[in-house]
Amino acid sequence: MLTSARACTALLTFALGALLFTGCKKEEEAPQAVPLPSAAPAPVKATEDTPQAAQGSAAGSAAPAEAAPTPSAAPTEPPKAVAAPSIDGCCSALQALAKDTKATSTVRSKAATAASMCAGTAKLVKEGKAPRSTALTQIRATMAGSAPAACN
Numbered sequence: 001m002l003t004s005a006r007a008c009t010a011l012l013t014f015a016l017g018a019l020l021f022t023g024c025k026k027e028e029e030a031p032q033a034v035p036l037p038s039a040a041p042a043p044v045k046a047t048e049d050t051p052q053a054a055q056g057s058a059a060g061s062a063a064p065a066e067a068a069p070t071p072s073a074a075p076t077e078p079p080k081a082v083a084a085p086s087i088d089g090c091c092s093a094l095q096a097l098a099k100d101t102k103a104t105s106t107v108r109s110k111a112a113t114a115a116s117m118c119a120g121t122a123k124l125v126k127e128g129k130a131p132r133s134t135a136l137t138q139i140r141a142t143m144a145g146s147a148p149a150a151c152n
């Protein structure tokens with residue numbers, strides 16, 4: 001009798017486990033493809049002759065279509081980059097801090113490193129290749145909290 005009780009318990013446990021496994025199984029939906037915009041939209045050519053062509057076809061083929069007026073070829077200058085404020089004041093303050101005998105050696109070392117980096121960064125800011133805010137952020141990060149007020 002003991003053997004049949006064990007077999008019955010094992011069979012019952014197996015059946016309940018199988019029922020639990022099949023009942024809790026989630027049926028997932030197939031993933032849906034999300035349309036992504038293309039990297040570059042197709043350029044649209046704006047033409048001035050489109051309305052005239054429509055008028056010419058509306059008037060009939062008896063009148064020849066007028067030639068489209070050509071836009072005037074006025075010399076256009078490329079837009080000038082807006083001169084960003086320089087970071088020269090910050091660079092000067094860093095050089096002075098690097099030579100200041102009252103500052104700790106750690107602060108002087110950080111200031112010397114930031115001042116050497118500042119010279120190259122200032123040139124990029126003046127040319128408009130780097131934003132001023134990013135340059136000042138790099139300098140403040142190099143100084144690790146002890147940047148001069150001119151660098152804020």
